[in-house]
Amino acid sequence: MALRITDECLNCYACISDCPNEAISEGDAIHVIDPQRCTECVGSYDRPSCIEVCPVEEAIEWDPERVETADILTERWKGLHPGETPTLFDKKETA
Numbered sequence: 001m002a003l004r005i006t007d008e009c010l011n012c013y014a015c016i017s018d019c020p021n022e023a024i025s026e027g028d029a030i031h032v033i034d035p036q037r038c039t040e041c042v043g044s045y046d047r048p049s050c051i052e053v054c055p056v057e058e059a060i061e062w063d064p065e066r067v068e069t070a071d072i073l074t075e076r077w078k079g080l081h082p083g084e085t086p087t088l089f090d091k092k093e094t095a
């Protein structure tokens, strides 16, 4: 599932440069995540980078409206990074 930014966002910009898919941008009031570019960081990292760097608890959350499989997210990553090889993690090892 893609992630989304909540009204708790302070517009600190910390998450933008750390997103491997350029999925985060300034919105009208708060930063926003483009769900067509968000892969939950699948393909790049073993956990969502934006959540890791965000200084505000609950400013970024999972979007229950956008539940997606690892295969779908990986295919999205490949579409965003043509010619590159995704970094895949064994979820059992990172749990």
Ligand code: SF4
Binding pocket: 003, 018, 019, 020, 021, 022, 023, 024, 033, 037, 038, 039, 040, 041, 042, 048, 049, 050, 051
């Ligand atoms: S989870 Fe990863 S891909 Fe999705 S918005 Fe956050 S940093 Fe970008």
Ligand code: SF4
Binding pocket: 005, 008, 009, 010, 011, 012, 013, 014, 015, 016, 031, 053, 054, 055, 056, 059, 060
């Ligand atoms: S890091 Fe968190 S508080 Fe800062 S812009 Fe991104 S979502 Fe908002």
